[in-house]
Amino acid sequence: MPVEVVGNEFAQVAVSVDTDANSPRLRIEDLRSGRVRFLDALELETLVHLPEGKLQSLLDPSADRWREDRE
Amino acid sequence: MTTTIAERYDALIEPERVHGSLYTSPEIFADELEQIWYRTWVYVGHVSEIAQPNDYVRKTIGPQDVVMTRGADGEVHLLLNRCAHRGNLVCEADAGNSSSFRCPYHGWTYRNTGDLVGYPFPQGYGGRGKLDELGLGRVPRVAVYQGFVFGSFAPDGPSLAEHLGEAAGELDRLVRLSPQGEVEITAGFLKHRARANWKLLAENETDGYHPQFVHQSIFSVAESGIGALYGEKSTAVTRDLGGGHSENDLRPEFRRLAAPMGWFGTTEKKVPHYVAAMRERHGDAAEEILVEGAPHVMIFPNLFIAEIQLFTIQPLAADLTVQHVTAIGLKGAPEMNTRMLQQSIGSVGPAGLLLADDTEMYERNQAGVAELRPEWLDIRRGVGRESVDERGLTIGGATDETAMRGFWRHYKRLMTTDRVAAGTAAGTPR
Numbered sequence: 010m011p012v013e014v015v016g017n018e019f020a021q022v023a024v025s026v027d028t029d030a031n032s033p034r035l036r037i038e039d040l041r042s043g044r045v046r047f048l049d050a051l052e053l054e055t056l057v058h059l060p061e062g063k064l065q066s067l068l069d070p071s072a073d074r075w076r077e078d079r080e
Numbered sequence: 081m082t083t084t085i086a087e088r089y090d091a092l093i094e095p096e097r098v099h100g101s102l103y104t105s106p107e108i109f110a111d112e113l114e115q116i117w118y119r120t121w122v123y124v125g126h127v128s129e130i131a132q133p134n135d136y137v138r139k140t141i142g143p144q145d146v147v148m149t150r151g152a153d154g155e156v157h158l159l160l161n162r163c164a165h166r167g168n169l170v171c172e173a174d175a176g177n178s179s180s181f182r183c184p185y186h187g188w189t190y191r192n193t194g195d196l197v198g199y200p201f202p203q204g205y206g207g208r209g210k211l212d213e214l215g216l217g218r219v220p221r222v223a224v225y226q227g228f229v230f231g232s233f234a235p236d237g238p239s240l241a242e243h244l245g246e247a248a249g250e251l252d253r254l255v256r257l258s259p260q261g262e263v264e265i266t267a268g269f270l271k272h273r274a275r276a277n278w279k280l281l282a283e284n285e286t287d288g289y290h291p292q293f294v295h296q297s298i299f300s301v302a303e304s305g306i307g308a309l310y311g312e313k314s315t316a317v318t319r320d321l322g323g324g325h326s327e328n329d330l331r332p333e334f335r336r337l338a339a340p341m342g343w344f345g346t347t348e349k350k351v352p353h354y355v356a357a358m359r360e361r362h363g364d365a366a367e368e369i370l371v372e373g374a375p376h377v378m379i380f381p382n383l384f385i386a387e388i389q390l391f392t393i394q395p396l397a398a399d400l401t402v403q404h405v406t407a408i409g410l411k412g413a414p415e416m417n418t419r420m421l422q423q424s425i426g427s428v429g430p431a432g433l434l435l436a437d438d439t440e441m442y443e444r445n446q447a448g449v450a451e452l453r454p455e456w457l458d459i460r461r462g463v464g465r466e467s468v469d470e471r472g473l474t475i476g477g478a479t480d481e482t483a484m485r486g487f488w489r490h491y492k493r494l495m496t497t498d499r500v501a502a503g504t505a506a507g508t509p510r
Contacts, residue, residue: 017176061152068180069198070187071208077201 014040085111086496093492095485096460100449103277109398115495116381117142118233121243123383123392124148124158124219126265127227128409129175134192137175140394140404141231146219147171148229149192152179156224158231159194160217170216181216194218226251227262228383246473247325250375254385257374257410259357264409265390267421270428272403272435276442277449278381278395279491281403284438285378285386286326286483288318289461294441298433302426304345309333309478316478318462319469320486324380324494328478331372343373343387346419354416374408378483380490388420389428399446405435459484 012025020039027036027047035048048056056064066072092099102108118141125139130150138161139146145161147170163170168185180197182189189197194216202208219231223240228251230240241248255263274281284290288310291299299307309316315332330343340348340355348355348370359366374387384391385408394402407424409417427434449457462480469475476482 017178018171018173019176019178019180019182065179065191065197068189069208070182070189070200071198071202075187075200077203 010036016040085499089492089495093488095489096463097456097458098488100451100455100457103279103446103449104398106398109277109395111495112395113142115499116491117395118144119237120234120381120494121221121223121230121232121238121240122381123379124229124231126263126390127156127224127229128262128264128266128411130156132177134177134179135175136171136178136192138171138173140392141219141233142395145169146231147181147216151191151193155193156222156229157193158219158222158229159192160219162217163188164190164196164211164214164216165199190216226255243323244379245323245325246321246471247323247327247377247379250321250327250377250379250385253372253375254408256362256369257358258412259354259361259410260412261361262411264411264417265406266409267407267424269404269406270430272405272428272439274401274403274439274442274446275399276401276439276446277398278393278401279487280442280445281393281401281438282378282381282384283484283487284442285384285391286318286328286376287481288316288328288477289479289481290441294437295434298427298437301433302345306345312477312479314478317469317475318478318480318482319476320474320482321377322473322486322490324487324490325378326483326486327375327377328483329475330376334371334373338371340367340370341373342371344416344419351415351419354410354413357412378487380487389424391428399450401442403435403439459488 010025010027012023014021014023016022021041023038023040025036026033032050035053036045037048038045092102122141124141124146125137125148129137130148133150133152133154136147136149139148147159147161149157149159151157161169161171163183163185165183165188166185168183170181170183170190178192180189180191187200191197196211196215198208199205199211205211219233220235221232223230225240225244225248255261291310292307308314309330315336316328316330317332319327319329321327334343341351355370358370362369375385376387378384382393384393388408390406390408392404394404396402405428407421409420426432459481462476462482466474466476466482474482474486
């Protein structure tokens with residue numbers, strides 16, 4: 010499972026293809042927090058087709074990550 | 081107030097001499113930032129430095145920290161490196177690829193176009209989307225010529241084409257040396273700090289009087305013929321291009337010698353693939369291009385093209401300047417690019433001789449102008465033998481100070497006329 014690091018000054022993530030499940034999936038690890046997310050083929054395909062505006066809205070730090078109303 | 085300032089510069093700048101305080105006064109330096117660096121067009125970077133969508137590089141306009149980005153749509157943006165929240169730098173790396181910048185202080189995130197994406201814990205501001213008016217500062221005007229990106233803090237004023245004037249033709253001359261008609265700035269920059277005023281550097285770039293003295297050692301070691309180009313018998317000319325721009329036009333000498341690639345100190349046998357590619361692109365015109373070579377031009381106030389190297393001048397204080405240098409690359413010419421990089425390392429690299437020679441002179445100059453007497457610097461060389469060329473531009477001999485006189489005429493105009501009434505062109509009171 011070759012691991013590559015995709016990084017710039019704002020984020021560092023390790024990416025690899027995980028084959029432990031019934032079909033391959035992308036393993037993404039945020040190297041700063043250690044949090045891991047798997048993305049299956051359909052999710053990845055969806056990302057490719059995501060309109061620019063939606064991807065940008067995911068980058069809003071209050072969208073999902075730093076939220077006061079969570080838990 | 082305005083009259084007083086104009087009168088002050090009138091008294092300091094004469095056609096054939098300039099006052100030493102122009103190089104040493106912190107007040108004049110502050111005035112120059114407002115009247116020149118935050119008002120006219122300033123060279124920032126080259127599009128090849130941000131070739132891919134979402135590429136970015138950190139650049140400067142004077143002391144200002146500017147991030148040059150390429151948006152996902154390919155457009156070039158010049159952003160100020162300052163979070164709209166508490167002023168923290170949002171970008172620390174010299175270069176990278178990212179669609180967004182996230183401030184490390186409180187997590188405020190911006191698109192690489194400068195728009196605010198969002199901020200953590202938005203309830204403190206009444207919810208999300210309440211601060212849409214905040215974004216990264218932007219250089220109001222961005223324009224590109226032949227891949228060279230310029231910015232102006234003045235929202236209105238002359239266009240880049242008007243600013244460049246006759247100097248635009250020198251950039252045309254440079255890019256036509258590429259078999260693909262484009263230059264590439266991809267070698268990376270070295271930063272040379274000089275304890276000297278920025279104008280000493282700008283004036284020196286097209287001073288043809290100094291090379292045989294200051295650069296004698298490198299010319300000797302390299303067995304270079306460059307020194308002879310700047311002699312009394314040289315047919316080369318120094319040209320005032322207007323607008324503070326100037327050049328050492330060495331073409332008359334190269335035409336006289338009529339040797340393809342002689343301008344680069346080599347022969348066509350040494351770079352056969354390049355010469356073949358140029359002849360394929362340009363046909364019969366290739367002979368003239370290969371003989372005449374690259375320009376040696378100073379584009380006011382901060383871009384210097386020295387044939388195969390690019391310099392940008394960054395003023396930081398009356399007596400402190402950083403010169404950013406790199407080798408120019410010609411797109412589609414790997415054979416030439418290797419040689420140009422090697423020559424650049426030898427001349428302006430960390431142990432290079434050419435820029436070290438010049439910097440020594442800049443710092444000696446700065447120390448000297450701080451002395452009280454005599455008060456003036458003389459720039460009269462060649463006044464009596466100037467002429468007007470077929471384009472109506474003033475030219476002098478290869479060693480004459482025609483370029484300096486043109487620089488100071490333009491400088492005086494900028495410092496005395498159409499002064500910004502209040503605040504700055506950037507709109508930020510200081």
